[in-house]
Amino acid sequence: MTRDDFQRLYELQGIDSGIDQREALLAAADDGGDVLGSLEAARVAVEALQEDLREKQSRQRKLELDLETILADRDRRSERCYGGTVSNPKELAALQQKIAELARNADRHEDMILELLEEMEAVEAAVAEQQESIEQLARKHTSIADSYERTTSRARGEIAELRERREMVVGATDEALVREYEAIRERFGGIGVAVLRDGTCSACNVAVPRVLYPMIERGTSAVRCESCRRILVIPEGEG
Template sequence: MPTSHLYELQQVDVALVSALAHRQNLNDGTPQRATAALVADRLQAVQQEAAAVQSRLRSLDLEIQSVQARRAKLEADMYSGRIGNPKELAAMHEDVSALGRHKAHLEDEVLGLLEQAEDLDRQQREAQAELTAVEADLARTLDEYRRAVEATDQEIAALTARRQHVAAQVDEGLIRRYDRLREQKGGVAVVAVRSGVCDGCHVAIPHRLVSRLERDPDLIAACDGCGRILVILP
């Protein structure tokens, strides 16, 4: 059994590990979902605040109308000539003044709320625009993710089938040794000898061993430096 089969198995396994890691690291839209959720929460909070402001404005409008009506009635009574008691007229005059001050206070609050409503409207537009952009980005990311997953899964399936084909040509005992070495040596169990040097640890391989490996492709030999299985490439 040529050691080249082991080397090919090693190359397939390296590619398979890389493909599996690539699939695991694909962006499935999680960051965009998190951002969209934050923006949506912010938009909802602004909308709720804006609704509360509008509700308060409606209440103030009704209250101002009520105050205005009460003040108008008092003034009408004051100037109707029906009331001649000076103290009563003075009290009514004070009530009219108090209602005027209250109305002015309510109108000041309205002005402040109108400014707040304008600012909240701006915040809503900005948050909605941001949410639309994030959702569009998420849609693009999910589309890219689906295509990348499909392509990567096809690659993994092809590599898995290739591994099974190559592994079937290797002795089971040697496969077990190979798997143990992979676990011990960071995933690399088989290395090439290039210019008399081990590709794994860069230790020089004895010339006699190199010659034997070149003559006998079935020879299984390990590097004295790192213990990996050595192979001479064509």
């Protein structure tokens, strides 16, 4: 380890803080994720409505077919009943009763079909409403995503540059020192390096014992603040 390693470590801290700052900005910016969630929920909802509609349509078709069968049966029996071929009064009475029963059944089917048609109309209206809201949400999402792209493009560009610079700095710095720095940074809120300035640690403002100054200046090993445990450095041109 040399003095230069600590100068680079100081730069690395600046780079990392810069990346953290911009990443926080990106995290706080609305990328349209919430609207996208609503959009997906609306799509799922409209699919469920459409499925319900299909199910009602098939029930309607089935009822229409049943009604046709009932009416055909009724017509067939009416023909027999009033065609003059049946003369037995008992048989005639039974036929009339059956015809009346079929007529009631046909009425019931017509009522069910009408009820179903009303339900289908309501579902169709709900589908239309849901589709309208999907279009609105989709437009909103596009606009938010565009605005996110515009407002964050600078930060994203800067992050890319900082990362590039970071790679160079890390590549040139003592590996063990970088590892130590990263471990501290992870534990202590992103700050692994502090500056010895006016006799105090810049991270925690606690006085650094004078006896440590020469060691920090020499830069042959990491000297850590006794209070906050950050690696102490004296930047070029300071101290």
